[in-house]
Amino acid sequence: MKTQNWVIDYRGPHRANMYRLKETLVHTRSQFQEILIAETFDFGRALFLDGIPQSSQLDEHVYHECLIQPAMMACAEPKTVFVAGGGEGANLREILRHPSVEKIVMVDIDDTLVALAKKFLTAWHQGTFDDARVQVLHEDARAYLQNTSERFDCIISDMTDPLKGSPAAYLFTQEFFELVKSRLNPGGTFAMQAETTNIGEHLAHVSIIKTLRQVFRDVRPYHAWVPFYGLSWGFAVAADHDLGEPYAEARLQQTLQERRCTDLQFYDAETHRHIFSLPKFLRQALEDPEAGMIIRDDALLEVV
Amino acid sequence: MKTQNWVIDYRGPHRANMYRLKETLVHTRSQFQEILIAETFDFGRALFLDGIPQSSQLDEHVYHECLIQPAMMACAEPKTVFVAGGGEGANLREILRHPSVEKIVMVDIDDTLVALAKKFLTAWHQGTFDDARVQVLHEDARAYLQNTSERFDCIISDMTDPLKGSPAAYLFTQEFFELVKSRLNPGGTFAMQAETTNIGEHLAHVSIIKTLRQVFRDVRPYHAWVPFYGLSWGFAVAADHDLGEPYAEARLQQTLQERRCTDLQFYDAETHRHIFSLPKFLRQALEDPEAGMIIRDDALLEVV
Amino acid sequence: MKTQNWVIDYRGPHRANMYRLKETLVHTRSQFQEILIAETFDFGRALFLDGIPQSSQLDEHVYHECLIQPAMMACAEPKTVFVAGGGEGANLREILRHPSVEKIVMVDIDDTLVALAKKFLTAWHQGTFDDARVQVLHEDARAYLQNTSERFDCIISDMTDPLKGSPAAYLFTQEFFELVKSRLNPGGTFAMQAETTNIGEHLAHVSIIKTLRQVFRDVRPYHAWVPFYGLSWGFAVAADHDLGEPYAEARLQQTLQERRCTDLQFYDAETHRHIFSLPKFLRQALEDPEAGMIIRDDALLEVV
């Protein structure tokens, strides 16, 4: 019999997902969080932060293609991109598919995580940390944006859960979204991970969308089912220009071709239609004035 | 401290979903299967058969609306419906929304399960077992279809997993699909649950679709994320007429309105677009001649 | 596959024992506690109160013979016995082995538990609830002793863990032990369950023994390994006469024979020697003036 070494992800006190580990590659604590990189049996190599599943070899492309591609596709000729978080480096890989990109500034506060990702998550970043166009900084992403006068064509927020007390919480507020908007070039786009859209657990997502709508003219929620999480995961893309045009099916197909993004594993025009079509209960919650809240620096999300 | 009574759904040896029970309502063994109906903390009341989650109060509507509505919508004026399995009775509820329905024959081999569903799963069937149009029989559904000369406008297959050795296995074969086709009225439709579409676990689904395509002219796979399963779940609708017409967005919206099916919780025209748009990897697998197999009575699926 | 229905006994946040259930016989909440009686696979029928394993068919005789027999053996001719708690009724079975017994007063506050035990735990009580010598009352055991002027030859305390806030907590205090002593006939004995003696978890046991020693002249701790708990379990017998004499090996053997107690499964003279010989670390803790505390009504145990 082999060691039954399991990560148990208690999603609240009454429910859990269990992942059996084949081998623990690194289990350490950085200044900011507990980092576990392990070989699982069913999902391949996987990253857990503070015990919460972040991404797995089997399906990280679902998450990362979804986070990056819609924002990039809606940007006419993305040259400069800012990424908050996303220490695995998979966002870099997705962004660099676009031939127009000249510069990526990635700010992840946790240098330990990035160093471990460089070493253990090569299937994620595929060497893109070493691309000359990439600049990686370890500081608070919000502070960085506040202190820079630089503007970007595309801004990506790939933060961990906005748990109260975590610095991530302040990257989900109206004040942060206004800062983001002020750092976008005209025609720029913003995309972010926006918490689960699971029935009964979707209020954080609804609040994020409603808060974005205080700031941006066109905000589009979307979602994809991530097997590793055992959850449907929400995202949002936001801009001050109309996103209908770049997302028209024929136009999207053309952009994908022009940018030679036809070898993605998950995302294409039909997948776009899939992930941007919301189920009825979610649309109703987004239209319900009683559901969710506007998130502000002094009124943070209560996420369990 | 309260009893920590958990159902652990081992999805293979290396992975599990844990559900904490608040109260066990019934835990028994019928002639055919082990039946557990319990109050969970996070999903409300729930049904497990042979330890496998079947449906929960929180999201059974996702599964049952998806299984029933696309087939009914594609049927011009459904009067007679045949349902194989689905002991909870929620399929009856969904079918009886359609005013044209005159008769439902439901064949579920397990009378113990149906008796327990009548008593404990009222939120599922909502009394429809007692509707004068409903006839419930306890025998083998395939044998019933073989022995009847009756034809139906709509046939639904809501079977448990086609595990080798289970009688359900023979309701996933080309021979069964040919029998179904022979029992459909002209313009009739067939829908079935078609196993998970999770990345890396999607081959049973692919095989089911390919087998249906041996028999029916228009076969459409679709899928929805079911939180209670922690899985994306596959379905298929099949017919010998073109399904493109009834599923055109404007037309579908009109049918929903005419049949007063506008108070569904999950399904409407946009949800239809969502569930019928497949992610790229799944489309590729469906087109890959190497993926999956044609399921026949003498070549059954190997499902773990 | 069968339902994997497990009771998980979290012994603190970092450790748990898992018991797979075959069948749930009753899972309910009385006025006082949550009651689960189930068939386990490895321990046969079993009782859990508030999620904590109480006794199993496989080894309840270890616990109940240990709780009852030493006190009865040290009592010259036990005629009247008082039992606090012990709703399963197995204590009655053990007490009634002694031919001199004329009367047992059993006070268990929870009439629901006793009613369920009568129905489902027949292997425990073996019909002794119906013995004419047995009187069962449902009230607070401490209040009963306070309000009666009756005296007993033997008093047994079979309470659940003295968790702060539970009424059981007040049956582990010096005040309660003084009350017990005042209700014993001359030559009478008192025995109680006295919490685990596991290394590193033995301080509650030590405190109980030290508190008893404030009150009784001869206090003897003992302990037995209970497989169902996965723990070594502590007990104590206390009296105001010297227990050395009745426990001398030859004398004990003679008493066992005279009372025809030679068909016990666990307890005899050699087992007595086993359970009353303490391992070194436990003796050291009992002699260490720094270890444990005197438990009083206004200074209750802090048990995790």
Place this chain on the structure above:
Amino acid sequence: MKTQNWVIDYRGPHRANMYRLKETLVHTRSQFQEILIAETFDFGRALFLDGIPQSSQLDEHVYHECLIQPAMMACAEPKTVFVAGGGEGANLREILRHPSVEKIVMVDIDDTLVALAKKFLTAWHQGTFDDARVQVLHEDARAYLQNTSERFDCIISDMTDPLKGSPAAYLFTQEFFELVKSRLNPGGTFAMQAETTNIGEHLAHVSIIKTLRQVFRDVRPYHAWVPFYGLSWGFAVAADHDLGEPYAEARLQQTLQERRCTDLQFYDAETHRHIFSLPKFLRQALEDPEAGMIIRDDALLEVV
């Protein structure tokens, strides 16, 4: 929230002990077995081999004092000791307490395990691997004894479970015990770990004792409760001289004093009495001619 990283020790399909890990120090596979050394929350540092708990910082002294001390105490002036297995090195620590010891030959087949123990289990071996009297060899212990003509005063067998198919199985047979006997000096003693004595799981223990009795004149089973295992664990000491004399309480106390073994944590004369007094069911099984079997090279134990 911190990572919930648990080792689940499935003791058969229906029961498990869960240990939460704080940190994984090493998790690897040697040529012979899977080795996991981790910091647990409740037991301190701990060793698991092939997923089975071996020893923990909290209570390894219970196991190792029990395995070594009775055999050493029954040996008049132990000079040479042979140890089969026991890669942690704690046996060396216990043996070297005895001032007469001149030489220990320890044969553990797994050099990887011993190297990791040297590095990570210093609290176990306490540097004794470096003692000039200690010789560590990595080969099959049975083969070593077969090929040597050397004789020892004391032989210790500290093998993993005699699972069929594992090389350990052949160190539990009558043939092996005869080999051991032929390598003992006159007055020599043999001790071994002898599997669990838990009720209902004690037949392997019974078989080992019965097999030893085919070979040695005086065989004494004993047992101790090991919290880390959640099990009562069996041992045996065997010799061709009468063990009654060295184990007489006064004599044993004298030996302990002469050898300055009075600072042990678990073992002393009263603990000796505790562990060598068997509960009734176990004595009955040992006397029952139907219980257990004689283990031979061609009739190995069937251990689950």
